[in-house]
Amino acid sequence: MNKKFLDLGLQPLANNYVNKFNKNQIKYNLKLFFNTQTKMVSISKRIPSEMMFTNNYPYRSSMSKTMRSSFYKLSLEIKKKFKPQSILEIGSNDGALIKNFNKNNIIGVEPCKNLAQITKKMGYITYNDYWTYPLAKKIKIKNKKIDLIYSANTLTHISNLNEVFKSITYLLSDKGILIIEDPSLLECIKKNSYDQFYNEHIYLFSATSVKDLLKKFNLEIFDIKNLETHGGTLRYYIKRKSDRTIPISKNVNKQIKKEIIFGLNKFSRFQKFSKKVLLSKIKLLNILNKLKKRKETVVGYGATAKAVTVLNYCNINNDLISNFIDTTPEKINKYIPGKNIKILKYNKKILDNYHYVFLGAWNFKKEIFNKEKNFLKKGGKFITHVPVPKIF
């Protein structure tokens, strides 16, 4: 049974940056549910993939050092541990992972044309398509079976998980490995980062819910890693149940135990979270309104999908945060979805024009602090809403 625990109000499509602010930009109700049987957390309103993952999708995985380095490290691990002959990446984005592999070993699947074109130009076979069963069939005709399938921050974006895993098991070799990574529900609830919820994140996975989900497909998790990326990510290493050559790491039960102790299997935990989200909104607005009264200027750093949830839920407009800055070409000079806040092109001196920086990309705090040492030295201050709104 699906039980509602949070209503984040009317929200525009998170990555729908627009050329001109339009107060009538289409918005959808963002409500969050917990399934008491499967322990899966999901949003209610499902937007068709074609509306979200367009031919001009602005999110690029390669925009941060942190992500480039995370993908590079994983590529070394894959080569050393699993030595796959053939690899498939679902949601290959701008090639942040696949560029670390030989062109003959890896295939990308990417529905957004602008991104698929990047990896095609780099010389990698890229299917510019959504991950579906017919696509898996098409790939199998040409490539037979695949030894390793990888997918980061993509499977949670697809509504029909049955088709997702049916297609994966169809294509994966008998001793094949599936590696997936997505934001960790445990970290999200612990950090009160309600901004992990937006239209693209149809599900927020936990080890508990993934274990349950995989049963139907005769798949099982054999290892789990906690990563710092995206504010707390879980990387799941998955195999077929029939493959008994790989032992199950203790990390799997350890993670599930941690989740159960924290209460991720109980609705009451999510009700508590929902109360904390409301307090977070009040606190953040207090901080920003005080700064406004003192005529202090605030700029947002990183026009993230997550920030779209925060700004729309808290109804923050350009009187509180005058602009955002970002390095992504596709976002520059556009407006934050649903808000009259313009995104400016990042340059090294731009922070000198503001007193405070709101960390839209709080998940890259380390990288950003490193980059902005001068602003900090000059007494510049940051604002974050995670885990509690504060100036620091």
Ligand code: JHZ
């Ligand atoms: P970042 C996206 O979410 C959407 P977002 C998607 N649905 C998803 O699941 C996750 O990614 C994985 C900018 N930036 O990664 C670049 C700077 O300008 O937190 C990006 O626009 N300067 C697919 O959007 C944004 O911040 C910098 O120095 O929440 C970061 O976006 C750095 C480090 C980043 O994902």
